[in-house]
Amino acid sequence: MRAMTWPQRIGWIVITVLVLVWSLFPVFAILMTSFKTPSGLFSGTLIPTEWTLQNYAEILTPGGSAQELFLTSLRNSIGISLIATAIAVILATLCAYAIARLDFRGKRIILVTALAVSVFPVVSIVTPLFNLWRSIGLYDTWLGLIIPYLSLTLPISIWTLAAFFRQIPWELEQAAQVDGATPFEAFRKTVVPLAAPGVFTTAIIAFFIAWNDFVYGISLTSTDAARPVPAALSFFTGASQFEDPTGAISAAAIVVTIPVVVVVVIFQRRIVSGLTQGAVKG
Amino acid sequence: MASITLNNVVKTYDDGFTAVKGIDLDIADGEFVILVGPSGCGKSTLLRMIVGLEDISDGELQIDGRVVNDKSPKDRNLAMVFQNYALYPHLTVYENIAFPMRLKSSNVDDKEIDERVRQASKLLELDEHLERKPANLSGGQRQRVAMGRAIVRHADAFLFDEPLSNLDAKLRGQMRTEIARLQRSLGITTVYVTHDQTEAMTLGDRVAVLRRGELQQVASPRGLYDQPVNLFVAGFIGSPPMNFLHGTVEGDTLKLPMVDVPLDDRLRSAIGDRSIVIVGVRPDAFADVDTLESEPEGGVHVELEFEMTEWLGEVLYAYVPFEVEESVRGKLAELDRDLDGESLRTELVVALDAMSPIRGGDRATVWFSPDKLHIFDPESGINLTRDEEKAEELEEDARAQRTRALERAKASATA
Numbered sequence: 001m002r003a004m005t006w007p008q009r010i011g012w013i014v015i016t017v018l019v020l021v022w023s024l025f026p027v028f029a030i031l032m033t034s035f036k037t038p039s040g041l042f043s044g045t046l047i048p049t050e051w052t053l054q055n056y057a058e059i060l061t062p063g064g065s066a067q068e069l070f071l072t073s074l075r076n077s078i079g080i081s082l083i084a085t086a087i088a089v090i091l092a093t094l095c096a097y098a099i100a101r102l103d104f105r106g107k108r109i110i111l112v113t114a115l116a117v118s119v120f121p122v123v124s125i126v127t128p129l130f131n132l133w134r135s136i137g138l139y140d141t142w143l144g145l146i147i148p149y150l151s152l153t154l155p156i157s158i159w160t161l162a163a164f165f166r167q168i169p170w171e172l173e174q175a176a177q178v179d180g181a182t183p184f185e186a187f188r189k190t191v192v193p194l195a196a197p198g199v200f201t202t203a204i205i206a207f208f209i210a211w212n213d214f215v216y217g218i219s220l221t222s223t224d225a226a227r228p229v230p231a232a233l234s235f236f237t238g239a240s241q242f243e244d245p246t247g248a249i250s251a252a253a254i255v256v257t258i259p260v261v262v263v264v265v266i267f268q269r270r271i272v273s274g275l276t277q278g279a280v281k282g
Numbered sequence: 283m284a285s286i287t288l289n290n291v292v293k294t295y296d297d298g299f300t301a302v303k304g305i306d307l308d309i310a311d312g313e314f315v316i317l318v319g320p321s322g323c324g325k326s327t328l329l330r331m332i333v334g335l336e337d338i339s340d341g342e343l344q345i346d347g348r349v350v351n352d353k354s355p356k357d358r359n360l361a362m363v364f365q366n367y368a369l370y371p372h373l374t375v376y377e378n379i380a381f382p383m384r385l386k387s388s389n390v391d392d393k394e395i396d397e398r399v400r401q402a403s404k405l406l407e408l409d410e411h412l413e414r415k416p417a418n419l420s421g422g423q424r425q426r427v428a429m430g431r432a433i434v435r436h437a438d439a440f441l442f443d444e445p446l447s448n449l450d451a452k453l454r455g456q457m458r459t460e461i462a463r464l465q466r467s468l469g470i471t472t473v474y475v476t477h478d479q480t481e482a483m484t485l486g487d488r489v490a491v492l493r494r495g496e497l498q499q500v501a502s503p504r505g506l507y508d509q510p511v512n513l514f515v516a517g518f519i520g521s522p523p524m525n526f527l528h529g530t531v532e533g534d535t536l537k538l539p540m541v542d543v544p545l546d547d548r549l550r551s552a553i554g555d556r557s558i559v560i561v562g563v564r565p566d567a568f569a570d571v572d573t574l575e576s577e578p579e580g581g582v583h584v585e586l587e588f589e590m591t592e593w594l595g596e597v598l599y600a601y602v603p604f605e606v607e608e609s610v611r612g613k614l615a616e617l618d619r620d621l622d623g624e625s626l627r628t629e630l631v632v633a634l635d636a637m638s639p640i641r642g643g644d645r646a647t648v649w650f651s652p653d654k655l656h657i658f659d660p661e662s663g664i665n666l667t668r669d670e671e672k673a674e675e676l677e678e679d680a681r682a683q684r685t686r687a688l689e690r691a692k693a694s695a696t697a
């Protein structure tokens with residue numbers, strides 16, 4: 001990369017700081033709120049005047065006011081999101097590979113349909129879905145959420161993966177076959193390692209979409225059986241009816257943010273290296 | 283080591299387009315054969331059919347006498363170097379070269395793999411790059427890695443698909459020599475596809491010229507240059523290309539746009555009773571009389587008005603514009619399209635001694651021998667002056683040279 005001049009460098013630093021503050025300030029505010037005592041919530045200061053771990057105790061330790069609600073919903077969220085992600089990635093991989101490699105009738109229709117599905121507003125389908133799920137017994141079940149989540153995650157997975165697979169030169173597979181590989185060996189030894197970063201990226205995106213959903217989560221569940229965290233947060237109550245649950249909600253929000261951050265930090269190196277790995281041509 | 287035989291090989295795509303129209307070609311063991319032609323002539327398709335990446339619609343492909351039409355690429359034991367090298371970007375240079383030996387079908391143990399990789403990397407001067415990834419290599423280095431991957435296989439034949447077209451001119455020259463050296467030292471059957479006629483002329487023992495999926499001529503480079511079978515081969519081989527002029531026969535003279543040539547026996551028997559012919563003359567058939575040591579005997583002197591000249595150090599190209607006659611315009615325009623030309627050439631190119639004083643704008647007299655004229659039929663484009671005996675002599679020569687080179691390679695390999 002070319003060396004930057006000083007004014008350029010300062011410009012970049014300013015922009016980076018602005019973006020960081022813009023995106024991280026809300027997270028920081030919630031983090032601070034999660035350490036505040038119920039009485040300190042409205043102190044008007046950003047930094048707690050009195051630090052406490054009480055909010056985390058409420059949601060995580062036995063006997064906490066929101067512990068059962070939070071931990072069951074956390075289990076629901078993790079399970080539902082992981083299953084939805086796995087199914088979406090597997091189906092999307094097969095679909096995208098075919099789209100990238102084969103010429104068949106209706107290829108464009110599949111891609112356009114996928115796009116059309118993904119632009120449908122969630123709110124417009126949630127009511128009919130609510131009625132349908134109730135009559136066929138999917139209401140308030142894991143499957144009842146996994147299916148709509150697939151409708152959110154599949155289109156974007158297909159699009160990202162198809163773009164990824166298109167970048168992998170067809171010639172590599174052919175070269176491997178000429179080198180003496182069986183078609184499956186050629187796929188496993190050339191396409192899979194090159195596609196892995198793309199599959200990871202897609203899986204992470206799909207997981208976030210499922211993880212962050214609120215509308216389906218609140219509309220298609222009624223009990224702890226399937227209610228995911230974002231929906232459960234709205235059911236938090238304080239220790240007594242006179243206490244505001246803001247502190248506990250903040251603590252829960254921080255707890256559910258942690259896995260997301262960890263996943264990105266672990267895989268970002270892989271994702272970036274996958275995206276920038278040398279092409280075949282110069 | 284193996285011979286490759288193509289019997290009436292045809293490729294028709296699903297949409298009905300026939301890319302390769304019945305090609306017969308015998309490639310001997312250890313021979314270096316070039317497939318050359320303008321873009322879209324089917325040369326790459328043919329190569330991909332030999333290696334097995336493209337189905338053969340009709341005809342027969344034999345490797346060492348065994349029909350391999352239905353064998354998958356992995357069972358043909360051929361090594362191929364692709365145009366973009368097709369290196370595996372996630373593997374190091376070492377692993378790229380070792381790749382064919384790491385597959386299930388190959389029974390090479392780790393020690394042997396290491397030995398072969400080191401040997402190939404030494405031969406290709408890749409030793410210091412073995413741990414690097416292809417993305418960090420220059421074009422020439424990538425090219426060598428691709429060749430290394432082909433060498434370690436101990437394949438029956440090498441196939442190259444325009445391997446030098448992604449390199450810059452200087453490197454292309456170097457790699458060309460390197461490929462020639464490698465092929466000679468290994469004595470391995472090689473099929474090489476290119477659209478670059480310099481590569482074709484310098485590398486090949488024999489060159490197969492293709493046009494629109496049909497084989498035009500298979501001959502040694504000298505054979506193609508001196509004894510082309512038709513207008514297409516004559517126009518494709520040689521740089522700058524052969525000049526094509528309109529010629530009318532009137533009595534005992536052949537009238538060209540700039541000069542009248544008296545007919546001798548050779549020309550008369552070639553022309554027969556035709557009254558219009560296409561006359562081909564290579565730029566190097568001309569000479570500036572002033573730069574010759576003695577006045578040439580016989581031949582034709584012609585005074586030309588040179589529009590411009592290009593001095594390249596070892597040669598001087600002079601250009602003379604002329605009108606293309608209506609009667610042959612169609613045929614020549616078609617030829618030009620076949621040769622990927624931009625527009626019909628209406629300039630006579632003359633290659634003169636670099637010492638010649640002729641400059642753009644001058645009127646000067648140059649000389650040429652009618653023996654150097656090629657006469658083509660204006661309808662079919664067939665070369666009427668082609669001398670079969672001489673052509674056979676040239677092929678004989680090329681074969682003898684080839685045998686000597688192979689023996690030398692064998693001798694130095696055993697030494």
